[in-house]
Amino acid sequence: MARHIVARTSEIPPGGNKVVGVDGRDIVVFHVNGEFFALLNRCPHAGAPLEKAACVARLTSPEPGVYQRSRVGELLRCAWHGWEFDMRNGQSWFDPKRVKIRSYPVAIESGEELQKGSYVAETFPVHVEDSYVIIET
Amino acid sequence: MSDVIDRPILEQEVAAKSRLRIVDCDVHPSIHAHADIEQFMTRRWAEHLRTYGSHLRTPYIGTTPYPRSSPLIARRDAWPPTGGPPGSDLAFMQKQYLDPLDVEFGILQVLDLFIFSQQNLEFGAAIQRAINDWQLAFWSDRDPRLKASILAGQDDTELAIAEIDRCAKTGRYVQVNICPRANEPLGRRRYWPIYARAQELGLPLGIHVGGYGGHAPTGGGWPSYYAEEHQSNAHTMAAQLTSLVLEGVPERFPNLKIVFIEGGFGWIPSATWRMDRHFEAFRSEVPHLKRKPSEYVKEHFWFTTQPIDEPDEGKHLRSLIDWVGADRLLFSSDYPHWDFDDPRYAFRTPLTEIERTRIFGSNARSIYKF
């Protein structure tokens, strides 16, 4: 397992995302509801870039005409065919077991801690006063 | 699931992709601003466009009756950075689609302004003319890969034919387009003069889904949801195939090539078996048919592939391709619309080299003569 520092947390505003290259893969990091999530930036269906997906609520319904929203902003609706995926684990809404986006563990760490550590995998200027998004691959 | 793409694109795939050399029979350019079109219109009609706008059989002026699943029915990544709607910026279309996917030819399908469905037929003729000129000036002239279609408002045959003749003289258009949701089913006699002229000029007849014909999308009335309306496109196309075949259009215009665009192709085998299944019982009603309906389908009709069906099992798509015949299929992407088919991933079953060549290029090259 490698740990990659991919962004300062301040670079990705709430509701925004950043695409980073890690080992030849494009990984997209989303920032929503105070958390960061990292996913391969390719829809498993037809390869659409997930950075362009709409960030929507998880929508369910107990009966016609009743719309229940939860986890607002944490579901991705793909930019092309509208398939929905859970940012947290990459699972598709319609077939969570079989159809999913590869997701990566994310950690947020302060520059101070990172400068102490010995596991920084990327060349990335780290400042003591900032906090950083770490992706594990 | 075998089709999950959770890895980087490999170098050899990039190389293979550049050998694909596809012909895409359904690319949608959009008008960036009305001024682009108005320069090809007389002042009278340009003013009409601004003042009265489109008079269509649909409730809203500013949008479609069934709200789509994405803004302007487009891929969310297809909005040009320079502004304007998806499909309106050639440079961006080249960068995002035509160049990386190695599109050798793309056939333009213009849906803007609904020329086929204008209730004011003279206004319809004015914008059809303008859009036909605009296709050359804004697209084909600037990127010779992009081929224009003659939009011919089918519901005034005389104006349509005049426009076909005007455009055909340039030698730069590859087909005559009419609309599947017209005033009447397309097999009916009123449309035959258009077919006669297309046949005479050696131009295929293109029929792209859409339009406002005034009839409900289903025989049971107006549905509630876009999900229903969207699937009804296949029903529209099945009904038009039936109309054209049973009215004897291929019998009467044996050299006319008819291309169904954006209807997909899953529905074709069943629609064809069904026609044959009841041929004997209804034959005395259509004595002008000399052969079984399926025989006309196999010889006179072509179908673009998008939106492709995605059965859970690849072998089912395999059977479908065998039933329709790879010689009938023309690849189309529908770029930049949301239900876009990517030529690299659309076919989730192996194709033989011959099938691939036919579907992605040679069929189109032979009927469109490029």
Next chain:
Amino acid sequence: MAATRIDCDIHPAVGGTRTTLLPYLDDHWKEQVVSRAIDGLDLNSYPPNMPFSGRADWRPTQGKPGSDLAMVQRGAFDQLGASHAICNVLYGAQAVFDPYMASAFCKAINDWIAAEWLSKDSRLRASIVVPLQAPDLAVEEIERLAGDNRFVSVLVLAQGDNLLGKRHFWPVWQAAEKHKLPIAIHAGSQYRGAPSSIGWPSYRYEYYLAEAQAMQAQILSLVYEGVFGKFPGLKVVLMESGVSWLPAFMWRANKTWRGVRVEVPWVEREPASIIRDHFRVTMQPFDGPPDAAGVADIIEQIGSDKMFLFASDYPHWQFDGDDPLPAHLPASLISRMCEDNPLETFPRLKLAA
């Protein structure tokens, strides 16, 4: 008795409102139909003289195909080998504009079929004809007949004013579910709207083919409006509109749903799995490919052997000869569709009745 073989779709014919149905109308409607000559409500979908509407050897010397009980018995039972048969009466009550007249005619049709067909041959069952013009009256008619187990389903037309999933029909489906009556959607139209988005066709042949798309539209409507979430016990039988369109139709429905299901979040499963659970199809006409391998492919693609129901569609001209079974069906499927599936689909079908 021969093996159980339940024919799920035969068509006894009503002669007319002033003749066949007159004894079953109340005094008001008797006077109305006579004094105003309200008659001739044969549906435009099936003109009696059209070859398709009656096979040549099933046409009585007088009257419409299907109007003579003895002839129907000889055809459906003796010749085609059914052990039981479900009568679906296609007469114009469903197309009448006046909801009260529609209701009166539906009642008369139902009372007529009970008295003159079901009571005369214990092998016969029938669908309840209902006036969907007024859903509350349709519910009343279902309730009125629910005690009579010889009625096994509720008959509606494939092409009416409104798609059948719409909310205002729900009380009808609720009553049907309560009484274990599947909804039989039969080919046929009120002939008010065009049969498809392209407009009015020239030929009846064309019109008949469009019934398959109307069925598909009804499936989408019932699924997307959430009818099966509301009424999980409801079954729907699609009658006389082919079968081979199902696979590609279901693939497209799944594909569309994956992309736009936010419109209908109450639809929580893929449409195809809902369709396999709740819809059934009658097997005449069978519009499959001409070869055995192709038929096997279509059956496999449909993906459920529970969906198929045996039917002859007597007296419509779907085939010649004495064998109503479509060619190339696997033997295991034939026994399911002739007995197990009909019994499961029509739970009121107690054969010893």
